[in-house]
Amino acid sequence: MKISLRELVLKKEGITFPSKTYTSLVLEPAYNEAKQQFIDSMVEIHHAHLIMLVEQGLVGKEDAEKIVKAVSNLDIDNVKTRSYTGEFEDLFFEVEHSLIKEAGDIAGNLHIGRSRNDMGIAIYRMTLRKKLLILIEIALTLREGLIELTDEHKETVMIGYTHTQQAQPTTLSHYLNAMTDMLTRDIYRLQAAYKTVNRSSMGAAALTTSGFRINRERMKDLLGFEDLIDNAWDAVAGADYIAETATAVQLSALNLGRSMQDFLLWGTQEYGAFLLSAPYVQISSIMPQKRNPVSIEHMRALLSSVAGDCQTVLLMVHNTPFGDIVDTEDDMQPYIWKAIERLGGIYDLLTSVLLTMEVNKETLLKRAKESFANVTELADTIVRKDGLSFRQAHHVVSSTVKELMKNGKTSLESLTLNLLNQQSMKVVGKESVLTEEELKRCLSPEYFVRIRDLQGGPSPSRMEKTIKVRIQEQEELESWLKGKQDHLTTSAFKVMEIISKWTEVNE
Numbered sequence: 001m002k003i004s005l006r007e008l009v010l011k012k013e014g015i016t017f018p019s020k021t022y023t024s025l026v027l028e029p030a031y032n033e034a035k036q037q038f039i040d041s042m043v044e045i046h047h048a049h050l051i052m053l054v055e056q057g058l059v060g061k062e063d064a065e066k067i068v069k070a071v072s073n074l075d076i077d078n079v080k081t082r083s084y085t086g087e088f089e090d091l092f093f094e095v096e097h098s099l100i101k102e103a104g105d106i107a108g109n110l111h112i113g114r115s116r117n118d119m120g121i122a123i124y125r126m127t128l129r130k131k132l133l134i135l136i137e138i139a140l141t142l143r144e145g146l147i148e149l150t151d152e153h154k155e156t157v158m159i160g161y162t163h164t165q166q167a168q169p170t171t172l173s174h175y176l177n178a179m180t181d182m183l184t185r186d187i188y189r190l191q192a193a194y195k196t197v198n199r200s201s202m203g204a205a206a207l208t209t210s211g212f213r214i215n216r217e218r219m220k221d222l223l224g225f226e227d228l229i230d231n232a233w234d235a236v237a238g239a240d241y242i243a244e245t246a247t248a249v250q251l252s253a254l255n256l257g258r259s260m261q262d263f264l265l266w267g268t269q270e271y272g273a274f275l276l277s278a279p280y281v282q283i284s285s286i287m288p289q290k291r292n293p294v295s296i297e298h299m300r301a302l303l304s305s306v307a308g309d310c311q312t313v314l315l316m317v318h319n320t321p322f323g324d325i326v327d328t329e330d331d332m333q334p335y336i337w338k339a340i341e342r343l344g345g346i347y348d349l350l351t352s353v354l355l356t357m358e359v360n361k362e363t364l365l366k367r368a369k370e371s372f373a374n375v376t377e378l379a380d381t382i383v384r385k386d387g388l389s390f391r392q393a394h395h396v397v398s399s400t401v402k403e404l405m406k407n408g409k410t411s412l413e414s415l416t417l418n419l420l421n422q423q424s425m426k427v428v429g430k431e432s433v434l435t436e437e438e439l440k441r442c443l444s445p446e447y448f449v450r451i452r453d454l455q456g457g458p459s460p461s462r463m464e465k466t467i468k469v470r471i472q473e474q475e476e477l478e479s480w481l482k483g484k485q486d487h488l489t490t491s492a493f494k495v496m497e498i499i500s501k502w503t504e505v506n507e
Contacts, residue, residue: 018086030330031084034091037337039079041126042095044492045119045202046071046110047499048222052215053112061502063106068502070102092116113203113210117236117324121201122223124333128245131340132194133484135249138344139187140477145351146180147470149173154460157445158273158364159373166373169445172359174458180470182255187477189248194484196241200225204235207324224491239317239328242336249339250310253303256346260300267293272363277356295353299346306346309339368445370411372401377451381442386424386432396432399423412443 003011013019018027050067053059059067074095088094099107153172160170200223203209203216209232220228229235266273280295312335320327368374375397382393400423404414417439421431434442441447453459456466 018089023084023086026331027086027089028084031091033330033334035080035082037127037333038091038123039076039095041123042092042119043071043074043076044126044223044495045122046099047495048219049114049202050110051222051495051498052218053109055218056213056215058112058212058214059109063109065502066103067099067107067110068499070099070107072499072503073102074098092119113205113212113214115204115206115236117206118201118204118232120329121204121236122225124329125197125199125201125225125241126223127333128242128336129194129198129488131337132190132197132245133481133488135340135344135347136187136190136194136477136481138347139183139190139252140474140481142347142351143180143183143187143477144474145355146176146183147467147474149354150176150180150463150470151467153359153361154463156359156361156364157368157449159368159371159445166371168376169368169373169448170458171449171460171463172364173460173463177463177466177470179259183252184470184473184477186248186252186255189251190245191480193241193245193248195226196244198225198484199227199229199241201229201235204229204232207236208232222491222495224488226487233323236324237322239320239332242328242332243314243317246310246313246336246339249336249343250307250314253306253310253339253343253346256350257300257303257307260296260303263296264293264300267296272360274360275358276353277358280353280356295349299350299353302342302346306339306343309335309342313339365445370413372404372412374412374443374445374448375401377442377448378439381434381438382424382432385434385438386430388428392428396420396424396427399427415439415443 013021047068050059050064050071054061054064079091079095088097096107096111099110150173153176156172157169158172158175159166160168160175200216200220202219202223203214209216216228220226229238265271267276276291276293276295280293281291282294283291313332316327316332316335379390379393379397382388382396383390386393388396400415400420403419403423404412407414409415417432417434417436420434420439424430424432449458449460451459453462455462
């Protein structure tokens, strides 16, 4: 007799929770992530919650000492190497079982006024805040490297491009400073995300707080949170903390990806802007001359994957009910962790690549001198010297350049005062008062850069002032980071100071 499909499914999946496929697809991966990412935060919460329960008179000191001993006897390293067996649904129940086994039923009181819901959200937030601080620290190292390079290349003249076409002379310093400022905005957004993340859900319990007189503010302080999520429903249902983080990380990846595209172009032999250091290039298996800039290629590709993982987070939140639901929990969290860790790795690699590359300053300057990129200053100078409107001056210069190009000339080296005067007579009916020396000077890319010393301009003197401001900003950002790191360290120390006294008494 043929076995039905239903019977085959039951035979394969089993008839008790959890089924084989559910275990392999959901529970086992979630367990493996939790044992690595969550166990330390789980222990922190156990300690903090127990301190609060004792202070509120909800658990006696003697019972608390027994529970503390059980928590202390948890073999964290062993937990991190365990395999999922299905005996317990998740790590929370497995740890709770271990505590009750060690301390007796009294350990169950550790769950007074607490749910997996508020505890789980707190763990997610504690995990995410640590990763954000690590990312910001790595981003600040990149920022410091960019500032150093900005200072180094104040005199490195190059052509700036708009619409992928030669536009005006500028400096590599100017470009790197633009990167610095964009990165700074990325860091500010990560700081804002940290503020949103670092809020306590503890005391919200399942959804409606608790009938026990627990102290939510005390839990916030003990766990190093800087704010409390006031509404208990919002505490367990709100997922915008992770969505905000994903948005900040995604935009950081998109921003940096644009420079990666530039660097790949600038590293070609045809462009010849720089030469990557040996550790960051790969040779060809067949073409001996090749120096493939694979480090930059991989960074560009990986930045796309960062953006993709962040988009996964946003889509997993999309159209979910506003309540405690798995879409925003164990299945989602690893995507943002992966995005953050990968972006940090890219920041780290890029810092090394940029600080060790060899810039071809002579090639960049020669290209600027041989281009038509300096003619904006020629038009500006005509306005100053000849009293023409800028539009008239623009027409004179445009007509001059067209004449050069018509005669097969490809650079301003062929632009003579005689040719300029011919076109000026044709366009405005009079010759320019410029001298040969003035014409030569205003066609110089170095001069073009030097006189653009307004705020935000590329002149070396302006960049010196800008660098001083960026260094001051760096100090402020590093101070912010240290303050957050110290706050978490101090909070954890205070908790362990209390717990260690109970442990001493118990011993």
